[in-house]
Amino acid sequence: MTPPTRTLPARTDPQPPLLAGSRAGLADVLARLDGAVDAAAKARRPLGPLPAGTPTEVLAAAAHALGPAELPAEGLGADAALGLLATVLVEHGIDLSHPRAAAHLQPPALSVAVAADVLASAGNASLDTYDSGPSALAVERWLIGALTGLAGLGERADGVLTPGGSLSNLMGLLLARDAAAHRRGIDARDQGVAALPGPVVFCSELAHFSTHRACAALGLGEAAVHPVPVDDRRRMRPDALRAALGALGPDRTPVAVVATAGTTDFGSVDPLPQIAEIAAGHGMWTHVDAAYGFGALFSDRLADRLAGLELADSITLDLHKIGWQPAAAGVLLVSDTTAFTALDRQVAYLNPVDDSEAGYDGLLGRSLQTTRRPDAVKAAATLLTYGRAGLGRMVDTCHDLARHAERRIQAEPELELVAPAELTTVLFRHRTADPAAADAFNAALRRHLLETGTALIGRTEAATDGPGTPKRVCLKFTLLNPTATTDDIDALVDAVLDAGRTCARLIKEDDAA
Known part of the structure; x- marks a missing residue:
């Protein structure tokens, strides 16, 4: 494909700069x-x-x-x-509003959120100090109050906006690490994590990879992560968690258990009440990675899948997944505001003590960031515009689309359903005459769709015959477009089938040559 020739437009006469805040x-x-x-x-x-x-x-x-x-x-x-x-x-x-864009947890953004984001950018407020943007502080505090209420957390709950789920998980585990150190009489800020003996972080074997990266970044090491087996519904097994905790020697420190509410590929939700009970019995922090699944709380139909979320010590959620926000709109919620104590800092040029005591304080002590843009504005605009019921209808629509895709895949002899729709994802494979060639075939099919620009679908690996069996290449629909229809889903499945036939024909031609 030869790039078209483009002539750059002539420069206009220079004008004095206009400042967006005026x-x-x-x-x-x-x-x-x-x-x-x-x-x-x-x-x-x-x-x-x-x-x-x-x-x-x-x-x-x-x-x-x-x-x-x-x-x-x-x-x-x-x-x-x-x-x-x-x-x-x-x-x-990329056009995420296209009904055949169905690859990642990356939704089309709501126009009201984009408009609000423009307003927030124009003001260029920061959340670290009062005098960097008082109205932005008020908006973030309002949003955190709304989200902690939705999660069922108590009056002492608090939270902060983050650049995304990976950073929320990092912060949640940082707070967990320091809480574990405190239980052992260690000041992690002064003595460092080397003084914490044998740290262990438990998570599902299907937990997001950011748990491992967070442990590495926090000095615990990726070897601190102990994956816990899942059941046939791809949820962490409480009995396996109990057994793993029981096997720990006195030289090990259980730091946290990371439960997942909405695994990236399957949308599966770990049994939160049982996990929280086990963690509490061992004096261990419970962090719930609900980056994907938190949005189910908007839906009356799906909210009960997150029962027990209110028992968590900290919660990750991403409103740029189920929430339809332009990235980034990550959030970390905590059940007790004192958890942020480890992040407190007094800096002479930002938040001197006497100013803070007089009320001129910001949110520096709740974040690893200093300058922090007002991402809460777009999310607040969305919640105020649609309310829980409006957002719940969007969630239900996407869930209905996923269930329709599931049924359509089951009806097609050329396709094999790998995992049903728990939230808004559906895993499947294209069948092949030669099972040994299936992985390569499915990978090639997806690349064909990408290269032709026909459809954008996901790819992952999953144990197709149950827990503990070999992982195979799978295709994935991630359906987060609340304006799509069942006809659009049928067209998406048809595109996959057409691509499969084209790939099969190309393979035959190559073999013949």
Whole structure:
């Protein structure tokens, strides 16, 4: 694919900069957005969710459109620059609103959230100090109150916005680590984790990989992670957790158990009440990674799947998954605000003691970040716009679509259902005459869909014959578009079937050659 020739627009006359926080600046933002939208409307949008072509071709075309990778001596002007970028993003990017975009926990963003995010960016507030953005502080505190209430946490609960689930898990385990050290009379801040003997973190064998990375980053080491087997519904087995705890010697320190509420591939939810009870019996922190599954609480139909969430010491959730927010909109909730004590810092140029005592304080002591943008604004706008019922209808729609996909896959002889729809994901495989070639075939089928730009579906590996059996390459629908229909799902399945026939024909032709 030869990249089209693009002539960059002529530079407009330089204008004095307009600052977005002013009244005139806000008006300019809206005018610039109008121009960028016009440019995007004129761009050649791909027919599918992705542009057709190999990664090399698509990236080369985008780079060509942008021009030489060098800082221009003189700028193009705002309209030309935004028009260029809008065109590149549309012509060479992803369209998550397309009904055949179904690969990742990456939803199309709600327009009200995007609009609110523009307002938040225009103000450029920060959450570390009062004088960096008092209204932004108020919005985040409102949002945290709404989310702790939804989770069923008590009056002492608290929370903070984060860059995403991985960082929320890191922070949750940091608080757990310091709590474990405190129980042993160790000051982790001064003495370091080397003073904590034999730390162990338990999690499901299907837990998100960020648990391992968090343990590495916190100095516990990935070897501290003890995977616990799952049952046939892909949930952590409480009996196996009890046995693992019982086998620990006196030289080991149980730091935390990480329960998962919504595994990435299956949407399965660990038995939270039993896990919390076991953890409490051993004086151990319970962290629930509900990055995916927390959004089920919006739905009357699905909320009871998260029963026991209120027993957690800390909870990860991502509103840029089930919540339809532009990333990032991660959150860490804690059952007791004093858990954040380990993060407290007094810095002379930010939050001196006398200012804090007078009420001029921010949220520096709840985060690993200092400057922190007001991501709560877009989420608050969404909750205020739709309420629990409106968001619950979106959740139920996506769950219904997943159940329809499940039934359609079961009805197709060429397809094999691997895991049913617990939340909004469905795992399956395309059958092959030669089982030994099935993994390569399914991987090639997905790449064919990507290269043609026809559909965007996920890929993973799963034990297709139950726990403990070998993992095989699987295909995955992640359905987070609340405007999609069952007809769209049928078209998505048809695209998979067509791709399978094309791949089979190409393999035959290669064999014949």
